[in-house]
Amino acid sequence: MPEGGGYTEFFIRRLLRSTELSEPELQDLRTLPIHVRDVSKNETISHEGDRVEHCVLVLEGFLARFQDTRDGKRQNLSFYVPGDIPDLQTLHLPTMDHSLASITPARIGMIPHEALRTLCDNNRRVAGALWRETLIDAAIARTWLRCIGRLSARARVAHILCELYTRLDAVGLAEEPIRMPITQAEFADAMGLSTVQINRTLRDLREEGLITVQKREMIVHNLPLLKQVAEFDPLYLHLDPAQRR
Amino acid sequence: MPEGGGYTEFFIRRLLRSTELSEPELQDLRTLPIHVRDVSKNETISHEGDRVEHCVLVLEGFLARFQDTRDGKRQNLSFYVPGDIPDLQTLHLPTMDHSLASITPARIGMIPHEALRTLCDNNRRVAGALWRETLIDAAIARTWLRCIGRLSARARVAHILCELYTRLDAVGLAEEPIRMPITQAEFADAMGLSTVQINRTLRDLREEGLITVQKREMIVHNLPLLKQVAEFDPLYLHLDPAQRR
DNA sequence: CGCTAGTTTGAAAAAACTCAATTGGCGTGG
DNA sequence: CCACGCCAATTGAGTTTTTTCAAACTAGCG
Numbered sequence: 001m002p003e004g005g006g007y008t009e010f011f012i013r014r015l016l017r018s019t020e021l022s023e024p025e026l027q028d029l030r031t032l033p034i035h036v037r038d039v040s041k042n043e044t045i046s047h048e049g050d051r052v053e054h055c056v057l058v059l060e061g062f063l064a065r066f067q068d069t070r071d072g073k074r075q076n077l078s079f080y081v082p083g084d085i086p087d088l089q090t091l092h093l094p095t096m097d098h099s100l101a102s103i104t105p106a107r108i109g110m111i112p113h114e115a116l117r118t119l120c121d122n123n124r125r126v127a128g129a130l131w132r133e134t135l136i137d138a139a140i141a142r143t144w145l146r147c148i149g150r151l152s153a154r155a156r157v158a159h160i161l162c163e164l165y166t167r168l169d170a171v172g173l174a175e176e177p178i179r180m181p182i183t184q185a186e187f188a189d190a191m192g193l194s195t196v197q198i199n200r201t202l203r204d205l206r207e208e209g210l211i212t213v214q215k216r217e218m219i220v221h222n223l224p225l226l227k228q229v230a231e232f233d234p235l236y237l238h239l240d241p242a243q244r245r
Numbered sequence: 246m247p248e249g250g251g252y253t254e255f256f257i258r259r260l261l262r263s264t265e266l267s268e269p270e271l272q273d274l275r276t277l278p279i280h281v282r283d284v285s286k287n288e289t290i291s292h293e294g295d296r297v298e299h300c301v302l303v304l305e306g307f308l309a310r311f312q313d314t315r316d317g318k319r320q321n322l323s324f325y326v327p328g329d330i331p332d333l334q335t336l337h338l339p340t341m342d343h344s345l346a347s348i349t350p351a352r353i354g355m356i357p358h359e360a361l362r363t364l365c366d367n368n369r370r371v372a373g374a375l376w377r378e379t380l381i382d383a384a385i386a387r388t389w390l391r392c393i394g395r396l397s398a399r400a401r402v403a404h405i406l407c408e409l410y411t412r413l414d415a416v417g418l419a420e421e422p423i424r425m426p427i428t429q430a431e432f433a434d435a436m437g438l439s440t441v442q443i444n445r446t447l448r449d450l451r452e453e454g455l456i457t458v459q460k461r462e463m464i465v466h467n468l469p470l471l472k473q474v475a476e477f478d479p480l481y482l483h484l485d486p487a488q489r490r
Numbered sequence: 491c492g493c494t495a496g497t498t499t500g501a502a503a504a505a506a507c508t509c510a511a512t513t514g515g516c517g518t519g520g
Numbered sequence: 521c522c523a524c525g526c527c528a529a530t531t532g533a534g535t536t537t538t539t540t541c542a543a544a545c546t547a548g549c550g
Contacts, residue, residue, distance in 0.1 A: 049480070067391040070476050075391040089384070092377040097384050097481040124366055131376050132337040138383030139334075139342050141390060146312040146320040148394045149437030153538075183496065192394030194539055199498060215547085231315050235294070236342040398506070428528065439507055444530060460515085 006030050007059055007109050010083030010171045017170060017239045018136075019129040028119055028126065034109035044101040045108070046087065051094050054110040058084045061106025062181060066189065067098045076190035078140055079103070079164065079182065083171040088134050091116055104181045132238075139236040148192040151231065156191040157201040158230035161211065163237070165220055170239050177217035205229075251275050252304055252354050255328030255416045262415060262484045263381075264374040273364055273371065279354035289346040290353070291332065296339050299355040303329045306351025307426060311434065312343045321435035323385055324348070324409065324427065328416040333379050336361055349426045377483075384481045393437040396476065401436040402446040403475035406456065408482070410465055415484050422462035450474075 008029050015021065021029075034057065039045060046052050048067065056063070063080040065087075077098055080086040086100055091113055102108075120127035140163070147156045164182075168174040184202070188195045205211050210226050212219040220226060234240075253274050260266065266274075279302065284290060291297050293312065301308070308325040310332075322343055325331040331345055336358055347353075365372035385408070392401045409427075413419040429447070433440045450456050455471050457464040465471060479485075 065387075067388070069391070069395050073395045075394040077387045077390055089380045092373055093380050093384070093483055095480065095483070097483070098387060121369055127372070128337055131379070134376070134383065135334045135338050135379060138379065138386060139338070141383060141386040142310075142312070142322045142343060144390055145322055145386060145393065145437075146314070148390065149320040149434075150314050150318045184498095185496080189394075192390075195497085196499085196540080197538060203498080235340065238338055238340070238342070429530095430528080440529085441508080441531085442506060448530080 007034050007036065008032065008057065010059075011057060011085065013172065014083050014170055014239075015129050015133070017241060018132055019125070021125065021129065025123060025126055028123065032111050032119065033115050034111055036107060036109050039102045039106050039108060041102060041105050044099055046096050046100045048096055048099050050096045052087065052090050052096060053094070053113050055085050055090060055113065055116060056087050056100065057109040057111055058082050058086065059107040059109050061102060061104040061108075063100060063106060063108070064103050064186065064190075065098050065100050074189040075192070076186060078137065078144070079186075079190065081164070081168055081171065082173065085111075085133065086137075088130060088137070091120075091130070103183075103186055136236075136238050139238065143236045144190075153191075153193055153197050153201050154204065155230050156193065157187065157198060158205065158210075158226050159232055160187060160191055161218065161220070162223075162227050162230045162232040162234075165218075165223070166234050166237060166239070170237070176219045177212075178219070179216065180213065180218040181216040252279050252281065252302065253277065255304075256302060256330065258417065259328050259415050259484075260374050260378070262486060263377055264370070266370065266374065270368060270371055273368065277356050277364065278360050279356055281352060281354050284347045284351050284353060286347060286350050289344055291341050291345045293341055293344050295341045297332065297335045297341060298339070298358050300330050300335060300358065300361060301332050301345065302354040302356055303327050303331065304352040304354050306347060306349040306353075308345060308351060308353070309348050309431065309435075310343050310345050319434040320437070321431060323382065323389070324431075324435065326409070326413055326416065327418065330356075330378065331382075333375060333382070336365075336375070348428075348431055381481075381483050384483065388481045389435075398436075398438055398442050398446050399449065400475055401438065402432065402443060403450065403455075403471050404477055405432060405436055406463065406465070407468075407472050407475045407477040407479075410463075410468070411479050411482060411484070415482070421464045422457075423464070424461065425458065425463040426461040 012026060012029055036059065045056060045063070058080050060082055063086050065077040066074050067077065068074050090096065116130070120130060147159050151159065164180065165174055165178065168178060184198045185195045188198045202213055206213065210222050212221065257271060257274055281304065290301060290308070303325050305327055308331050310322040311319050312322065313319050323331070335341065361375070365375060392404050396404065409425065410419055410423065413423060429443045430440045433443045447458055451458065455467050457466065
């Protein structure tokens with residue numbers, strides 16, 4: 001948890017990358033009612049088809065959204081790190097069209113829709129900031145589409161590593177070695193590959209001296225080259241304050 | 246164009262599937278300033294990296310958003326039909342992280358961000374409806390992720406056909422034979438396949454009596470079976486009024 | 491010490507791709 | 521009206537990528 005910060009500090013830190021917010025506005029965000037809950041690893045927080053009345057703020061640990069196929073395969077739709085609100089879209093689409101689960105033991109904050117709606121109604125700039133958050137989430141999904149649809153296994157793996165590195169960096173969690181508790185099977189389900197392929201691709205990247213991944217930790221030895229392999233352009237994360245409207 | 250309707254009628258028709266709007270609210274939408282423009286086929290309307298100040302409303306024809314890869318491959322991110330606003334996200338993310346182009350000759354309406362922002366500021370319900378539109382767009386991208394990442398070519402092709410059928414139906418454009426002016430190469434770039442694979446898969450579906458696709462028109466002979474092949478669940482389109490919050 | 495979850499490797503099979511050539515439809519200029 | 525050209529669809533054949541299956545290995549943990 002950031003120094004002296006409350007539960008929303010990671011979240012606010014990232015919001016401020018794309019939106020200017022006044023001190024009273026920040027205060028409104030800090031005083032949102034939050035029900036903190038600890039979840040164990042691989043716990044499903046909400047299921048496809050559920051109607052939910054809270055948003056989930058990630059405080060510690062990693063979550064993932066996913067959809068399954070009839071024959072039991074899984075597609076991870078995004079990973080979520082501290083400061084993210086994975087289901088912010090439920091504010092206007094309360095019926096879940098996918099599931100949300102922890103992939104590590106995690107601490108989450110449940111924020112009632114009610115409170116968020118009131119906040120949005122009373123403050124357009126905050127409403128805009130939250131809307132923007134959901135749009136960035138959508139941009140990530142679109143970029144994954146390009147990855148999975150058109151890039152090689154090698155580029156896909158490099159891409160997801162670049163993305164996680166950049167997103168963790170945005171909330172100050174990219175100090176190496178970076179805690180990266182995502183299994184190869186979870187990466188596989190994210191990038192539309194098999195675990196075998198993920199394993200071999202990670203080995204190749206390791207042998208080329210680009211990264212080290214072991215014991216749930218990652219070190220990036222050559223970020224520029226990794227980005228080039230990934231065809232990674234961080235534009236879609238919209239983290240650059242210069243892009244503010 | 247719907248009877249007696251203005252340019253926004255298709256759009257309003259779909260909004261009303263997910264949001265209740267009052268007559269004055271509808272009137273606000275109908276009187277939005279729109280600069281109508283005709284574009285030829287395969288014209289790029291906005292490029293990745295552009296900063297835009299208008300949203301594009303599709304009046305006639307089909308558009309697509311896409312990203313390219315370094316080696317010249319293309320990934321289509323979604324198709325857009327009359328009534329859609331493909332770049333509504335630019336309201337809060339004015340820098341395009343992908344490109345938007347026509348795939349048929351099309352008529353589009355340019356709506357200034359300014360006007361949309363004013364409307365949103367003055368009316369929370371309209372703001373919510375527009376926000377929701379961007380969320381549905383995101384849900385479509387997520388569902389495509391599952392398609393491309395985990396479904397067979399056969400299921401992917403069936404899925405995109407089901408989706409287009411359902412979305413066209415939502416604006417009253419699904420009378421068979423359905424005008425479906427999307428080339429096999431464009432389907433390929435959407436579903437992460439090669440044109441050859443699309444062609445063979447369409448042939449298979451045709452030979453099984455599920456669909457007829459020819460001369461830019463489609464007839465679905467067995468929708469239930471097509472949906473089953475596609476593992477298609479329309480939930481993600483959030484078109485069901487019963488899902489209203 | 492044994493269990494479990496996760497990683498790693500080899501080998502064969504399957505799915506999809508690429509390349510190349512052919513066909514069909516349609517608009518346009520002669 | 522016909523021939524040409526172009527775009528899109530179609531098909532065959534060989535190649536590549538990735539998957540599947542199976543087994544072995546490793547590390548953390550009670």
